[in-house]
Amino acid sequence: MAIFAYEIKNLYFQYSTSEPLFKGLSIKIKEKEWFGIIGPNGSGKTTLLKIMAGLLTPQKGAVLLFNNNIFSLTPKERAKIIGYFPQENFFIFDFTVKEIVLMGRNPYRKRFSFVTKKDMEIVEKAMELTGTIGLEDKKINELSTGEKQRVILARILAQEPQVLLLDEFTTHLDIAYQIEFINLLKRLKDAKNLTIVFLTHDLNLASVACDRILLLAKGEFIGCDVPEKILREDLIEKVYKVKPIIKTHPLTNRPLIIF
Amino acid sequence: MRKIFFWFIFLIFCYPSKKDEKPKIRVVSLVPAVTEIIFALNCEKYLVGNTIYCDYPEEAKKVYKVGDLINPSIERIVSLKPTIVFLTYPLQKNIDEKLRALKVNTFVSAPKSLKEMFEEIIKIGEFFNEKERAIRLVDSLKEELAKIKKIKKKKRVYIEINDTPPITIGKNSFLNDLLAYLGLENIFGDKEYEYPVVKHEEIILRNPDYIITFHPQGKVKGVISRLGYEKVNAVRYGKIIDSLNPDYFLRNSPRIIIGAKILAKIFENEK
Amino acid sequence: MRNRKIIEIISLSVFFLLIVFLSLFLGNEGFFFDKTIILNIRLPRMILGFLTGGALAFCGAVLQGLLENPLCDPYILGIASGAAFGVSFGYFINRYSYFVTPIFAFLGAFLAILLVYNLAFYKGKTNKLTLILAGVIVSFLFSSLTMLLMVFSKRPLTEIIYLLMGNLAIVFNKLNLIIFIIVNSLTIIFLIIINSYAFELNCFALGSEVAESLGVNTKKFMRVLFFLVSFIITVQVAFAGAISFVGLMVPHLARFLFGSNYEKVLPFSFILGALTVMGADVIARSIAPVELPISIVTTFFGAPFFLYLLKKNL
Numbered sequence: 001m002a003i004f005a006y007e008i009k010n011l012y013f014q015y016s017t018s019e020p021l022f023k024g025l026s027i028k029i030k031e032k033e034w035f036g037i038i039g040p041n042g043s044g045k046t047t048l049l050k051i052m053a054g055l056l057t058p059q060k061g062a063v064l065l066f067n068n069n070i071f072s073l074t075p076k077e078r079a080k081i082i083g084y085f086p087q088e089n090f091f092i093f094d095f096t097v098k099e100i101v102l103m104g105r106n107p108y109r110k111r112f113s114f115v116t117k118k119d120m121e122i123v124e125k126a127m128e129l130t131g132t133i134g135l136e137d138k139k140i141n142e143l144s145t146g147e148k149q150r151v152i153l154a155r156i157l158a159q160e161p162q163v164l165l166l167d168e169f170t171t172h173l174d175i176a177y178q179i180e181f182i183n184l185l186k187r188l189k190d191a192k193n194l195t196i197v198f199l200t201h202d203l204n205l206a207s208v209a210c211d212r213i214l215l216l217a218k219g220e221f222i223g224c225d226v227p228e229k230i231l232r233e234d235l236i237e238k239v240y241k242v243k244p245i246i247k248t249h250p251l252t253n254r255p256l257i258i259f
Numbered sequence: 260m261r262k263i264f265f266w267f268i269f270l271i272f273c274y275p276s277k278k279d280e281k282p283k284i285r286v287v288s289l290v291p292a293v294t295e296i297i298f299a300l301n302c303e304k305y306l307v308g309n310t311i312y313c314d315y316p317e318e319a320k321k322v323y324k325v326g327d328l329i330n331p332s333i334e335r336i337v338s339l340k341p342t343i344v345f346l347t348y349p350l351q352k353n354i355d356e357k358l359r360a361l362k363v364n365t366f367v368s369a370p371k372s373l374k375e376m377f378e379e380i381i382k383i384g385e386f387f388n389e390k391e392r393a394i395r396l397v398d399s400l401k402e403e404l405a406k407i408k409k410i411k412k413k414k415r416v417y418i419e420i421n422d423t424p425p426i427t428i429g430k431n432s433f434l435n436d437l438l439a440y441l442g443l444e445n446i447f448g449d450k451e452y453e454y455p456v457v458k459h460e461e462i463i464l465r466n467p468d469y470i471i472t473f474h475p476q477g478k479v480k481g482v483i484s485r486l487g488y489e490k491v492n493a494v495r496y497g498k499i500i501d502s503l504n505p506d507y508f509l510r511n512s513p514r515i516i517i518g519a520k521i522l523a524k525i526f527e528n529e530k
Numbered sequence: 531m532r533n534r535k536i537i538e539i540i541s542l543s544v545f546f547l548l549i550v551f552l553s554l555f556l557g558n559e560g561f562f563f564d565k566t567i568i569l570n571i572r573l574p575r576m577i578l579g580f581l582t583g584g585a586l587a588f589c590g591a592v593l594q595g596l597l598e599n600p601l602c603d604p605y606i607l608g609i610a611s612g613a614a615f616g617v618s619f620g621y622f623i624n625r626y627s628y629f630v631t632p633i634f635a636f637l638g639a640f641l642a643i644l645l646v647y648n649l650a651f652y653k654g655k656t657n658k659l660t661l662i663l664a665g666v667i668v669s670f671l672f673s674s675l676t677m678l679l680m681v682f683s684k685r686p687l688t689e690i691i692y693l694l695m696g697n698l699a700i701v702f703n704k705l706n707l708i709i710f711i712i713v714n715s716l717t718i719i720f721l722i723i724i725n726s727y728a729f730e731l732n733c734f735a736l737g738s739e740v741a742e743s744l745g746v747n748t749k750k751f752m753r754v755l756f757f758l759v760s761f762i763i764t765v766q767v768a769f770a771g772a773i774s775f776v777g778l779m780v781p782h783l784a785r786f787l788f789g790s791n792y793e794k795v796l797p798f799s800f801i802l803g804a805l806t807v808m809g810a811d812v813i814a815r816s817i818a819p820v821e822l823p824i825s826i827v828t829t830f831f832g833a834p835f836f837l838y839l840l841k842k843n844l
Contacts, residue, residue, distance in 0.1 A: 053743055054742075055739055055742055055743065074745075074747065075746060076745040076747075077745075078745070079743060079744050079745030080745070082743070083743075086740060086743070090737070091736065092599075092600060092735065093595070093735050093790040094785075094789075094790050095735075095789075095790045096789060096791075099732065099790070100736075103729075103732055103733045103744055104744065106729060106733050106744045106746065107744065107745035111726055159745075263547075311820060324819040325819070326819055326820050329688060329689065330820075330821055331820075331821070332699075332819075332821045333571060333701065334567060334571045334572070337570075338564065350688075352627075353626070353631075353689065356627060356628040356629060356701075357628055357699075357701040360629075360702070360703040361566075456681075456683065
């Protein structure tokens with residue numbers, strides 16, 4: 001019996017000022033799965049991810065995280081399981097890299113306690129895995145975008161999560177970094193048995209990395225299946241309103257979308 | 260490092276307070292009018308501190324300054340070890356409370372009439388053991404006052420101390436008393452407080468025949484140009500006086516006689 | 531690294547002792563040692579300056595992180611305006627005994643806090659922007675109410691200006707000494723409690739969504755900190771008036787010297803704030819025959835100093 005990292009049942013959500021984004025969405029995400037969510041702007045991808053992170057409460061529906069109702073967990077309990085990588089990352093105050101990664105240990109801290117040896121070890125490990133060890137004492141705003149992203153990833157890893165929710169983290173990276181990140185995530189996923197849910201605009205990236213893809217259009221559930229079944233000419237045209245050419249990637253055998 | 264700090268504290272407690280080789284009577288005046296009275300009684304040798312606004316007579320300017328009227332330095336006052344501090348209500352009520360909490364004797368000067376003003380001068384004289392001298396001073400002031408010709412017809416006067424908001428003098432002020440004594444009618448003589456705040460509408464309504472201003476914004480030009488003042492008698496007949504020295508009128512000191520004489524002179528020639 | 535820490539601690543201690551010495555022993559004509567003056571006048575001033583300066587800087591730092599806004603100062607929640615209104619009201623109804631003034635300040639500030647709380651935390655939707663807006667609205671409201679009182683008052687309320695500009699010339703009698711000790715003991719306890727939240731405050735400074743994803747219960751966090759900080763600031767304003775500039779700028783100085791980590795910024799803001807206000811008070815009461823309101827000193831000397839820091843940073 002497969003364990004489901006997420007079971008979303010009959011999700012209904014709308015922001016107070018606009019139309020409903022989800023009208024009874026139901027999906028299941030398996031443990032250790034690499035799950036992609038794609039769709040045009042405004043289709044509700046980020047909203048869905050935030051709901052899965054426990055940051056937004058839906059009007060109706062249940063969200064189960066490893067069979068627990070996600071909204072009956074405390075933020076600390078959620079933070080020990082979910083690592084959320086937000087779309088925008090602003091740093092008004094100039095923290096050092098180490099300080100930021102250390103913040104990932106917040107769910108494990110007790111009141112009135114100091115930083116423990118274990119905390120420091122995990123922080124170091126996280127920084128090693130993301131290749132940010134040399135940047136420890138640098139101020140976050142001095143780093144390049146790629147370095148910043150890796151620091152945030154290190155912070156998330158310091159949370160020792162079982163699930164990663166990543167919101168379009170490749171948009172600010174060049175192609176080399178994108179590939180490097182995806183490979184890094186693959187290694188981490190295998191090493192730590194992570195479940196990854198990730199949003200992207202890059203259809204080819206989703207095609208190559210994901211086990212399954214959810215395709216959303218505004219308020220509508222289009223399909224949730226393996227890349228071959230989702231990245232089809234008719235579905236893509238219906239949702240993105242542009243006619244694509246679908247070929248097969250020579251190396252990965254996954255669909256290759258050309259516009 | 261800590262040790263040194265504690266030594267300091269220890270030393271403070273061991274160090275004896277300064278011995279008093281000074282004269283027995285030491286007086287601080289926080290009221291310019293009282294400063295004038297002290298000098299008028301020839302008791303300035305007992306005056307050890309006053310405010311920066313105590314400017315009459317000239318010698319008063321040379322006395323040690325403890326600060327301004329609203330927020331003088333409590334420390335300076337207390338360090339002078341005064342036997343009595345003169346202050347006024349309600350402006351200096353806070354200072355009075357603070358000083359009394361520090362066990363400093365205070366005397367409140369707030370005369371509401373000429374009679375009270377004269378009584379105060381005598382009381383002040385008593386502090387210096389110069390009651391006789393004070394009585395003589397008061398008698399001479401009363402004599403001078405009596406000599407002044409009263410003004411025949413009752414003229415209606417508006418006294419302005421400030422413009423925004425307009426502040427005038429009310430029932431409980433010695434200047435109001437003086438005006439009544441001279442035969443003038445203060446149009447706001449019915450107002451409760453010593454320096455009540457009024458509105459321009461009220462001034463226009465009460466239609467004074469004369470306007471006397473004691474502040475820089477009260478120049479004749481300025482008053483004439485005020486909205487709605489065209490109907491006021493004082494404006495219509497050009498009876499606005501802006502050139503008087505406020506110290507002769509707003510201080511409860513002997514110089515108020517000078518003020519009285521000036522007013523008498525001004526109105527002597529008025530029909 | 532170690533050496534630098536030792537140098538920092540030593541120089542801060544030296545500064546501290548120097549300022550304590552000056553606070554207690556420097557008079558208008560130089561140094562003199564008079565027991566009554568030192569115990570009854572200088573010591574209360576110094577203690578008030580220490581607590582107020584430290585607490586204001588500490589709370590300024592907290593609010594800057596809580597509201598994710600480096601331009602926050604402690605009065606952004608409308609507390610100073612509320613306190614000024616309370617005191618004006620007291621004067622208006624002829625209750626203006628010096629020793630009772632802090633109580634009116636408390637009442638006014640409490641009213642302001644209640645209003646801000648209801649505006650900002652209404653319906654459970656807590657948002658940094660709403661909190662700032664609520665604070666600004668309440669500030670304006672109470673400022674205009676205070677001005678209204680001044681207009682309708684039968685006598686001019688000039689003393690309010692000194693309240694608004696900060697004044698450390700405190701004298702104790704039995705009543706206000708007891709109140710002072712009680713509320714400041716609570717203040718110290720609250721400061722320690724908030725300091726234990728420094729780690730969460732770091733997370734919060736990255737944004738409330740990020741903070742929530744890191745396990746911070748943002749709703750509860752905001753409410754608890756809001757209540758504690760409001761209380762502390764109210765106590766300071768009630769006794770010392772509104773001292774400007776310290777709460778806004780000292781945290782930045784602390785960050786400049788020690789980095790943005792709140793575990794360092796909070797305690798150092800307190801220490802630097804205390805030193806600043808104590809030092810400013812020494813200047814305020816020694817410079818002219820007239821005692822300067824302390825905000826003038828803090829702003830006059832603080833502004834160019836921070837311009838200099840700004841230049842250095844850029």
